[in-house]
Amino acid sequence: MSPATAAAAAQALAPLDLRLTRHRRAVLGALEGAGRPLTVDEVVQRSSVPTSTAYRNLGELVEAGVVVRVSGVGGGDRHELAEQFSQHHHHHLVCVECGIVSDFDPSAQLEKLIAREVDALLATSGFRVTQHVFDVRGQCQACQASDGEPGQ
């Protein structure tokens, strides 16, 4: 994990009386290195943190706003660094076949229009928006390729 990220994470954890322990560093390192949302199991694999601790740490990191949960397609929740820690706003491409979630950047035009739509929502329904999710589902290239093929 980069030193800048570590410092920022420590800042976010402190108000909740949470410490930046070796396991939390490992978890954040795994998420940072992956560059896409990971399941708890993938985090355990990549960080060598025991499962129960991984669950606990991910939960606390979410509360601290350092990590966000992303819902994919079955197979449990996925996690990635919050946008303020990963440096950029993005959306998700979810493959409904293999479950992999990858990131993509939306056009500036779309973002602008979304912002306008969100403002309208507050006015019409009183809903206070904190986040928007624009996920796209379909079939990734790899799954398209393996589809018509013999042998699974």
Next chain:
Amino acid sequence: MSPATAAAAAQALAPLDLRLTRHRRAVLGALEGAGRPLTVDEVVQRSSVPTSTAYRNLGELVEAGVVVRVSGVGGGDRHELAEQFSQHHHHHLVCVECGIVSDFDPSAQLEKLIAREVDALLATSGFRVTQHVFDVRGQCQACQASDGEPGQ
């Protein structure tokens, strides 16, 4: 459940050798009546269908394309009638506090831009898009009201 919906549902179920039983009617009636995505538990409550049957039926209805699963915030998956059965395209407002998911209609302008974005994705990443999800998260009016208050 309206007769038109019933007929359409029967049509969708038949190819999979699935019958439109009294429980499946009850489940669809609950979803239709709610007008928002329901958890399995809410479906059980409103339809008086035993839990295991509700799970089985919802799964089958999803396979038949009559129902879609919507991911909210914890508390299990939520379900609603597929757009072709509920008459309109819409998106979701998810309250991160109470978990309630409600529907809202996007502007035509936003939909047009989303369609364009989705086309671009196929071209740049080879991802074959089948569905887009534009969910908005935040705090519903009821939860805003109960927030600063004493007693919970």
Next chain:
DNA sequence: CTTTCTGCAAACGATTTGCAGCAGC
């Protein structure tokens, strides 16, 4: 009538938690 559906209770897998000792700050 034949095939699918139902209801129960038991199985299952993912996630959470209690507790005694270890580690940040």
Next chain:
DNA sequence: GCTGCTGCAAATCGTTTGCAGAAAG
């Protein structure tokens, strides 16, 4: 050194499944 963290194993919760009898077309 005080307070929060860890690891294990046991508890929990949502979901799935096997099976014998009921119901749909």
